[in-house]
Amino acid sequence: MPATPSRPFSLALLGATGALGRAVLEVLEDLDVPATxxxxxxxxxxxxxxxxxxxxxxxxxxxxxxxxxxxDVAILAAGEAASLRWAPIARAAGCLVVDGSAAFRGDPAVPLVVPQVNPAALDAAGEGMVASPGALAVALALVLGPLDRAAGIASASVVALEAVSGAGRSGVEQLERELADLMNGREPPEPTGIPHRIAFNLVPQIGPVDADGAAEGEVRLAAELRRLLGRPGLPLAVTALRAPVFHGHAAAVHLALARPLEPEAARALLRSAPAVKVIDRPAERIYPMPMLAVNDDAVLVGRIRAVGEAPGGLALFLAIDDLRKGGAGNLVELALALLARRSAH
Ligand SMILES: NC(=O)c1ccc[n+]([C@@H]2O[C@H](COP(=O)([O-])OP(=O)(O)OC[C@H]3O[C@@H](n4cnc5c(N)ncnc54)[C@H](OP(=O)(O)O)[C@@H]3O)[C@@H](O)[C@H]2O)c1
Known part of the structure; x- marks a missing residue:
C-alpha cells in the first residue's frame, strides 16, 4: 500500500499526453489519490x-x-531533455520533483528509489528530488532484493527483452507501421527510432554502444540495479534486446548465490515479497509473459529452477508492465512518499 499524504495536494504532470504520462493519470485515478x-x-x-x-x-x-x-509535487514523464530543462525550474518553484527519465539516475545527489526496495534512500532527498529507475531495474530490484538478503548474490547474468514502448511513441509507431506494411506486402520505410526493422525481429542494441561494446541500456540497467540493491561492486553481466512486443518488458536471469537456496525456498521468499507475484507451474504452461504482466501492478516471476553444476546456481524469468508498474506506478508511489515525508517533518 503506497504512503498516504496527510493532506490534499496539487500535482503538475509534465509529459501528460505521452504514454507514460497517461499511465500516470490512470494510476492516480485507480489509487484515488487526494489531489485537489x-x-x-x-x-x-x-x-x-x-x-x-x-x-x-x-x-x-x-x-x-x-x-x-x-x-506541491511535479512528476516529470517527458524524457531526458525535458527533465534536464524543467527539473531545476520546478524545484525553484518549490515543487517536490519525481523524475521518470534517465537524466538524474546516475547523479549521486539525487536518490534513486523503489519504495519497496530502498525506502531509506528517500532520506537523502534533501533537495526535494528523487529519480525513478528504468522499468527493468524496478522489476529486477523487486525480485533480486529478497534473494540477495536471504542468500547473497555473488554474481548475476541478465538477458533483458524490452518492449518497443520503452522507446517512447516513436518506437510504438515504428512497430505498428512495419507490421502493417509487411502484412500488406509493402516494404517498410527506413527505421527512425529503433536502429533496425523490429517487426518479426530482435535487435541487440538499446542506445549507443560504448568503446567496450556495451550499449547504453545495458550499462544503465546494471548501474541502476547496483544502486537500488546497495551493492556497488556486484558482478553483473547484462545483454539487452529490443523485442517486437508493444508493452511489457521481460528478463531471463541466472544467479550465482553465495549460500545455496532451493527453488522452493526462493518461491516461498518471493511469495511474501512486496509487489511480486510468483506464477510458476511450467508443467501446466503457467509462467510470466509480457502479455500477462500488462496492467498488473506486480512483477511476475517464474521458471525458478536450479542451474549449473555448483550449488547456488538459480535461474528465473520475470515480466513487468513497463509503463504501468515500472514507470507510472513507481512515479506515483514516490510522489506520495515524498509528500507523506514532508508533512511528517
Ligand atoms: N521509468 C520508466 O520505467 C519509464 C517507462 C516508460 C518510459 N519512460 C521514459 O519516459 C519518457 C517518456 O516516454 P513516453 O513513452 O511517455 O514518450 P511519448 O509517448 O513519446 O511522450 C512524450 C511526452 O513528453 C512530452 N514532451 C516531449 N518533449 C518535451 C519537452 N521538451 N517539453 C515538454 N514536454 C515534452 C510530449 O508532449 P507532446 O505530446 O506535446 O509532444 C509527451 O507528452 C521517455 O524518456 C521514456 O524513456 C520511463
Whole structure:
C-alpha cells in the first residue's frame, strides 16, 4: 500500500499526453489519490488538448515556469531533455520533483528509489528530488532484493527483452507501421527510432554502444540495479534486446548465490515479497509473459529452477508492465512518499 499524504495536494504532470504520462493519470485515478488539482503539461504541440480525469475534461497547457508555481509535487514523464530543462525550474518553484527519465539516475545527489526496495534512500532527498529507475531495474530490484538478503548474490547474468514502448511513441509507431506494411506486402520505410526493422525481429542494441561494446541500456540497467540493491561492486553481466512486443518488458536471469537456496525456498521468499507475484507451474504452461504482466501492478516471476553444476546456481524469468508498474506506478508511489515525508517533518 503506497504512503498516504496527510493532506490534499496539487500535482503538475509534465509529459501528460505521452504514454507514460497517461499511465500516470490512470494510476492516480485507480489509487484515488487526494489531489485537489492535476496540471497537465506538455509541449505547445499538444496545448489545448483535453484529457479526461475522474470523468472531468482537463486542458493540457504548454509547459512554462508558471505551470509549476504553487504545485506541491511535479512528476516529470517527458524524457531526458525535458527533465534536464524543467527539473531545476520546478524545484525553484518549490515543487517536490519525481523524475521518470534517465537524466538524474546516475547523479549521486539525487536518490534513486523503489519504495519497496530502498525506502531509506528517500532520506537523502534533501533537495526535494528523487529519480525513478528504468522499468527493468524496478522489476529486477523487486525480485533480486529478497534473494540477495536471504542468500547473497555473488554474481548475476541478465538477458533483458524490452518492449518497443520503452522507446517512447516513436518506437510504438515504428512497430505498428512495419507490421502493417509487411502484412500488406509493402516494404517498410527506413527505421527512425529503433536502429533496425523490429517487426518479426530482435535487435541487440538499446542506445549507443560504448568503446567496450556495451550499449547504453545495458550499462544503465546494471548501474541502476547496483544502486537500488546497495551493492556497488556486484558482478553483473547484462545483454539487452529490443523485442517486437508493444508493452511489457521481460528478463531471463541466472544467479550465482553465495549460500545455496532451493527453488522452493526462493518461491516461498518471493511469495511474501512486496509487489511480486510468483506464477510458476511450467508443467501446466503457467509462467510470466509480457502479455500477462500488462496492467498488473506486480512483477511476475517464474521458471525458478536450479542451474549449473555448483550449488547456488538459480535461474528465473520475470515480466513487468513497463509503463504501468515500472514507470507510472513507481512515479506515483514516490510522489506520495515524498509528500507523506514532508508533512511528517
Ligand atoms: N521509468 C520508466 O520505467 C519509464 C517507462 C516508460 C518510459 N519512460 C521514459 O519516459 C519518457 C517518456 O516516454 P513516453 O513513452 O511517455 O514518450 P511519448 O509517448 O513519446 O511522450 C512524450 C511526452 O513528453 C512530452 N514532451 C516531449 N518533449 C518535451 C519537452 N521538451 N517539453 C515538454 N514536454 C515534452 C510530449 O508532449 P507532446 O505530446 O506535446 O509532444 C509527451 O507528452 C521517455 O524518456 C521514456 O524513456 C520511463
Amino acid at each position: 488539482e492535476v496540471r497537465l503539461l506538455a509541449t505547445d504541440r499538444s496545448a489545448g488538448q483535453e484529457i479526461d480525469l475522474r470523468g472531468e475534461p482537463h486542458r493540457v497547457a504548454a509547459v512554462d515556469a508558471a505551470g509549476f508555481a504553487g504545485a
